[in-house]
Amino acid sequence: MSKKSNVIVEHLRRAQMNDLLAAGKRLDGRGVTESRPMKIETDVIKKANGSALVTLGNTQVIAGVKVQVDKPFPELPDKGLLICSAEVLPLASAYAEPGPPDEDAIELARVVDRGIRESEMIDLKKLVLIPGEKVLAVFADVSVLNVGGNLFDATSYAVVSALLTSKIPKMEVKDGKIVDTGKLMETPIDAVPISVTMARIGDTILVDPTSEEEACMDARVTMTTDAEGRVCAVQKGGTGTFSVEQINHVVATAISKGEEIRAKIKSVTGSG
Amino acid sequence: MKRLSKLINEQGIRTDGRKVNELRPIKIEVGVLKNADGSAYIEFGKNKIIVAVYGPKEVHPKHMALPDRSVLRCRYHMSPFSVQERKNPAPSRREIEISKVTRDALEPALMLDDYPRTAIDVYIEVLQADGGSRCTGIAGASVALADAGINMRDMVAACAAGKVDDTIVLDINDEEDKEGQADMPIAYLPNLNQVSLMQVDGKLSKEEYRKCLDTAIEGCKKVYQLQKEALMKKYFGDEIDVGGSE
Amino acid sequence: MQEIKRRYVVPGDLIGDGNVRPVSNVVRIGDKIFATRVGIAEVSREGARVIPLSGVYIPKVGDLVIGKIIDHSAMAWEVNINSCFPGHLPAQDVFGREFSSARDDMTAKFRVGDMIACKIAAFDRSRDPLLTVADKDLGKIPKGEIVRISPTRVPRLIGKRGSMIQTIEQSTKCGIIIGQNGITVVSGPTPDGILLAVKAIKMVEEEAHTANLTQRVKDMLQSVTGEKIE
Numbered sequence: 001m002s003k004k005s006n007v008i009v010e011h012l013r014r015a016q017m018n019d020l021l022a023a024g025k026r027l028d029g030r031g032v033t034e035s036r037p038m039k040i041e042t043d044v045i046k047k048a049n050g051s052a053l054v055t056l057g058n059t060q061v062i063a064g065v066k067v068q069v070d071k072p073f074p075e076l077p078d079k080g081l082l083i084c085s086a087e088v089l090p091l092a093s094a095y096a097e098p099g100p101p102d103e104d105a106i107e108l109a110r111v112v113d114r115g116i117r118e119s120e121m122i123d124l125k126k127l128v129l130i131p132g133e134k135v136l137a138v139f140a141d142v143s144v145l146n147v148g149g150n151l152f153d154a155t156s157y158a159v160v161s162a163l164l165t166s167k168i169p170k171m172e173v174k175d176g177k178i179v180d181t182g183k184l185m186e187t188p189i190d191a192v193p194i195s196v197t198m199a200r201i202g203d204t205i206l207v208d209p210t211s212e213e214e215a216c217m218d219a220r221v222t223m224t225t226d227a228e229g230r231v232c233a234v235q236k237g238g239t240g241t242f243s244v245e246q247i248n249h250v251v252a253t254a255i256s257k258g259e260e261i262r263a264k265i266k267s268v269t270g271s272g
Numbered sequence: 273m274k275r276l277s278k279l280i281n282e283q284g285i286r287t288d289g290r291k292v293n294e295l296r297p298i299k300i301e302v303g304v305l306k307n308a309d310g311s312a313y314i315e316f317g318k319n320k321i322i323v324a325v326y327g328p329k330e331v332h333p334k335h336m337a338l339p340d341r342s343v344l345r346c347r348y349h350m351s352p353f354s355v356q357e358r359k360n361p362a363p364s365r366r367e368i369e370i371s372k373v374t375r376d377a378l379e380p381a382l383m384l385d386d387y388p389r390t391a392i393d394v395y396i397e398v399l400q401a402d403g404g405s406r407c408t409g410i411a412g413a414s415v416a417l418a419d420a421g422i423n424m425r426d427m428v429a430a431c432a433a434g435k436v437d438d439t440i441v442l443d444i445n446d447e448e449d450k451e452g453q454a455d456m457p458i459a460y461l462p463n464l465n466q467v468s469l470m471q472v473d474g475k476l477s478k479e480e481y482r483k484c485l486d487t488a489i490e491g492c493k494k495v496y497q498l499q500k501e502a503l504m505k506k507y508f509g510d511e512i513d514v515g516g517s518e
Numbered sequence: 519m520q521e522i523k524r525r526y527v528v529p530g531d532l533i534g535d536g537n538v539r540p541v542s543n544v545v546r547i548g549d550k551i552f553a554t555r556v557g558i559a560e561v562s563r564e565g566a567r568v569i570p571l572s573g574v575y576i577p578k579v580g581d582l583v584i585g586k587i588i589d590h591s592a593m594a595w596e597v598n599i600n601s602c603f604p605g606h607l608p609a610q611d612v613f614g615r616e617f618s619s620a621r622d623d624m625t626a627k628f629r630v631g632d633m634i635a636c637k638i639a640a641f642d643r644s645r646d647p648l649l650t651v652a653d654k655d656l657g658k659i660p661k662g663e664i665v666r667i668s669p670t671r672v673p674r675l676i677g678k679r680g681s682m683i684q685t686i687e688q689s690t691k692c693g694i695i696i697g698q699n700g701i702t703v704v705s706g707p708t709p710d711g712i713l714l715a716v717k718a719i720k721m722v723e724e725e726a727h728t729a730n731l732t733q734r735v736k737d738m739l740q741s742v743t744g745e746k747i748e
Contacts, residue, residue, distance in 0.1 A: 008598075010586050011631040012664060012703075045320070045400045048353040058306050062399060064353020087361055090347065091324035091395045093307045098347050098395070100362070141352035141361070143397065145322060146305050309574065328574055328602040339644065381529075383545065383554060388643045390602045418529050421573025421670065423554040425545050426530035463530040463552060503528045503556055507571050508727060 007095070007215045014216055021204050027212065028057075033253060035208040035261070040157065040268045042165040050166025050187070054158040057210060058148025063140060063158035067168040069129065069178055070137035080127020081137035084113035086144065086155055093147035111235045112142070112156045112195070115224030119193035119232040121163065126188040129171055134178055136168065138187070149210035152222045152235075156195040157265060163187055164269040192266065193232055194258040195224040198250055200242060205249060207257060221247075223254035227262060231255075279448055280437045286448070288317070292441045293487070295431070295494055300412070300502035302419050310420025312502070314412035317445055318402035323412040325420040327392030342387035346375040348409055350398040370406045377410050377430065377459035377469035383423035392422060403446035404432045407457050410469065415499050419506070426461040427499055428468060431491030433458070433484045435476060440483045442491045456484045460492035522562040526727075527553040539565030557670075558727060571727060575601045575669035575699040577638045577647040584659070584697035585649065587632045592619045595628055597636070597649060600669070600699040607636060607649040633659040633703070635695055659695070662705035665716050667723040669700035674726040675719060682722065682732060689739040689747055690715040714742055 009017075017027055024032055036057030045051035050065035070081055086109040090098045101109070116122070127136040140159045144151055167184040199209035199217035206213055209220070218240030224233040231251060236242065242250070280286050290296070296317030305311035308324035315321075331337035348370040352359050363371075378394065394417070396409040407430035414428035434444040436452035449455055454474025460467055467489075476484060527533065529552075536549035543555045544566050553559055555570040577583070577599065585597035585605055597605040610617045612627050628634060635656050641647040651657045667675065675696060676683050687694055692706030692715040704715045718735055725731050736747045 008586065008588050008631055010633050010664065011629075012633055012659065012662060014631070015661075016663065045353055046318070047356065047400050047402075051353065060305070062351075064351060064399075066353050066358035068358060085352070085361065089349075089395065089397055090326075090393070091305060091308065091311075091322065091397055094326055094329070098349075139352065139358045141358070143351045143399070145397075146307055148306065310572070330602060330604065387602065418556050419572060421555060421570055423543070423545075424529035425547065425552060425554060427528065461530070463532065464547065500528050504526060507556055508526045 007211065009212055009215045013212065017212070017216060018202070021201060026206065028210065032204055033207045033257065035257070036210070038157070038264070040161050040265065042161055042269055049168055050162040052158045052161035052165070054154050054161065056148075056150060056154040056157070056208070058146060059144075059150060059154045060146040060148070061142055061144045061151070061154045061158045063142045063155070063162040065162045065166045066139045066141070067166070068137050068139070069134055069171065072128070072132065072135040077132035078128055079124040080122075080135040082113075082117060082122055082124060082140070083137065084116060084140045084142075084159060085109050086112060086142040088144040088147065088151070091146075092144045096147065107235070107237070108151055108155060109142075111152055111222055111233070112159055114233040114235075115156055115193050115195050116140075116159060116163075119191045119224065119226045121160070121189060121191045121193055123188040123190050129173055129178055130176070136171070138163070138166075138168070147211060149212070149214050150197050150208050152197045153195050153208060156193075156224070157261070160192060160194070161265055161269050164189060164192070164265070164271045189271070191226045192262050192271070193224045193226055194262045194265070195222055195233075196254040196257045196261070197222040198253065200240065200246065205246060205253070207253065221250055223250060225255050225258040229255045278437050279451060280439055280441070286436075286441065286445075288445055292439055293490075295443045295491055296445065298495065298498050300415060300498055302415055302502050302506035308416070308420075310416040310418070310422070312412045312415040312419060314408055314415070316404055316408040316411075316443070318400060319398070319405050319408040320400040321405065321408050321412050322397050322399060323409065323416040324395045325392065325413070325416040325422070326395075327420065328387040328390035328422065329393070331389065331391040337389045337391070340388050341384040342382075342390045342392050344375055344379050344382060344384060344392050344394070346371050346378065346394045346396070346413070348374055348396045348398070348406065350401060350405075354398045354401045370409075373469055373471065374406065374410055374413065378413055378417065378428055380466065380468045381414065381424045381426050381428045381461055382417065383425060386423045392417075401446075403444055403449035404457065406430075407432050407459070410459050411495050411499060415502060418503055426463045426466075427496060428459050429462055429492035429496040429499060430457065430459040430469060431488050431495050432456060433488035433491065435474060435480060435484065440480060440487050442487050454480075454484070456488055458485065458488035458492060460489055462493055462496040522560050525559045526557075527559040527568060528556050529554055531559070533559050533566045533568075534561055541565040541567035543568035543570050570670050572668060573670055575599070577601055577603065577605070577641045578698070579638050579641055581638045581698040582696075583636060583638060583649075583699040584664075584695065584701035584703060585634055585636055585699075587628045587630050587634065589630065590624050590628075595624065597634065599647065599649070600666070600697075600701055601647070603646045605636070605638075605647045605649045607634075607651065611639075611650050611652055628658060633664065635659055635697070635703075659703055662695075662703040663712055663716065665702045665704060665719050667700050667702065667719060669698065671723045671726045672696060672698055672700060674731070675702070675722045677732065682735065685732070685736060685747060686715055686718045686739065689743055689745065690718070694719070714739065
């Protein structure tokens with residue numbers, strides 16, 4: 001049974017799911033636009049510059065932010081670095097194997113990275129120490145601890161919460177050398193991007209799918225929006241399709257749910 | 273590299289305020305991960321480690337299965353944000369060695385013959401490291417294995433002792449690990465009175481070795497009490513008083 | 519009167535000395551008997567055993583289990599029976615000895631995703647468990663809600679001579695099939711009845727190690743249905 005990388009949902013359960021969906025309800029009692037209960041704890045890893053443990057239903061992920069002096073990309077000499085990565089640990093599910101990230105883990109990391117980068121959440125220009133030579137690099141690494149569906153949103157919320165509460169070292173340039181002043185400063189934040197992932201099962205679009213719903217879905221889409229209601233990053237996944245009407249509905253939902261969740265994250269991280 | 277100041281002051285107090293025979297604060301929670309068959313979250317001081325056990329389960333690839341017993345596989349891994357300088361997530365040689373000695377430390381306690389043609393996977397993830405993480409991992413793994421309901425002839429407790437400023441101390445922290453004179457992580461089966469992990473880094477005379485080993489084992493016995501309490505709490509509730517064996 | 523000493527134990531706890539007969543989930547080392555699991559240790563005239571509170575289901579010949587069809591080869595279905603081994607249900611068990619994969623369509627009988635009630639026909643250390651549906655009340659489960667519990671709680675859910683499960687069935691008017699592998703199927707005429715049955719099953723799983731559980735389950739059921747239970 002573990003050779004199958006996708007969970008087989010029994011027909012009895014699928015039938016139950018479809019009966020409920022016809023009435024606009026889901027197996028766990030939620031409505032189609034309802035998210036599962038979410039808990040965010042920040043500053044859980046004191047040795048990191050910032051961190052956040054996010055529990056979204058049964059999904060659990062932990063993000064850690066490390067800030068270090070590094071060389072900028074040659075073609076971007078006046079910008080600091082932001083590197084997001086994610087690992088679905090073998091801890092997290094019977095189907096996760098140890099080893100280099102597979103295509104799902106890589107897609108997860110790149111989608112989360114895009115959402116943060118394209119929204120310009122961090123002003124990378126403020127991370128420059130010596131242009132073209134030394135900049136601050138912000139590493140945001142996520143370890144997925146338990147797979148329970150919707151890794152995209154849980155991972156994104158963890159990175160965003162960790163960045164919002166990160167304290168980075170205040171560096172000075174003295175005689176061409178980088179000196180750590182020993183003081184800390186806030187990360188230069190310009191935006192709070194919020195991702196909302198939806199799954200299509202038949203004609204119904206569900207927000208924040210569980211593992212079971214993902215195993216039964218035709219297609220999914222993750223959409224990241226900013227506080228101005230602009231869409232910054234989108235990823236459609238799965239082998240099914242969306243109609244144009246459904247996509248318009250997805251955009252509206254991503255913006256309104258995004259507002260709701262942004263308020264929650266801002267209040268938890270004290271950046272409201 | 274000689275330190276300018278001492279690691280133990282004149283009152284016998286260490287850099288983190290402890291006496292020489294004192295353990296760091298330890299926290300153990302059982303059954304913290306929903307998908308795993310058994311799991312534990314464990315802290316030794318600033319070490320924060322989460323352990324998951326999957327098994328006994330089918331072995332893939334099939335040719336790795338043994339006909340008469342289970343295959344025990346251990347993975348000790350550090351998250352990139354767990355140490356001072358961000359660590360590349362790919363397994364380092366150190367992590368691979370620790371994975372191996374961890375497996376060797378746990379195997380004597382497990383009754384692998386009871387589960388032929390299966391595998392038991394132990395995943396130890398270090399979320400924050402501070403000296404003695406391999407012992408923290410082993411202690412957590414033993415609890416997670418018991419939580420998974422795998423037949424064990426004994427629990428496995430673990431603790432390190434070391435030599436710092438010419439003194440044998442219990443449960444060395446990160447600073448003492450880096451700047452001390454010797455370091456001895458130990459894993460111990462408390463009811464069978466057997467040692468299953470023993471490594472030494474540094475110079476110890478015969479007497480110092482004996483004292484270091486005894487100190488580490490005393491530490492292991494204290495860790496064992498906490499492992500028992502944590503399991504009792506999860507399975508039997510808070511009212512249970514953990515007495516000695518009858 | 520037989521005296522049974524009961525105690526909560528973790529692996530490695532000393533249970534008795536060499537005079538006691540080891541029964542289950544204990545190990546003799548030298549002249550001492552130790553517990554090998556987290557659970558309730560019982561020492562009686564019959565010997566020493568530990569009733570475990572966690573652990574994967576290990577198949578036993580004759581057990582009724584609920585499985586999920588996950589694949590099939592030309593000759594057999596592969597069935598997930600919630601154990602460390604996959605179960606195999608030979609096509610011949612269903613189609614008879616004259617089964618021919620050219621003529622008989624396996625998917626017409628059982629498809630991937632179907633749930634079946636079956637028995638462990640054969641199992642030993644050298645091979646995967648063999649299943650059979652050739653008995654009354656076995657075969658595809660057409661409807662019902664699936665509730666998964668730890669296999670170690672199944673004896674408690676069944677109760678002495680079926681007393682616990684019968685109490686729940688009568689009070690909720692539901693039919694409950696219990697697989698020894700911890701998978702149960704609840705079916706009944708009303709959604710409320712099913713919900714209550716599921717609640718009762720989960721309550722037994724949570725509190726299996728406590729005393730007076732049967733009375734507390736009865737009290738819970740009575741408080742919801744308003745009907746007294748004998």
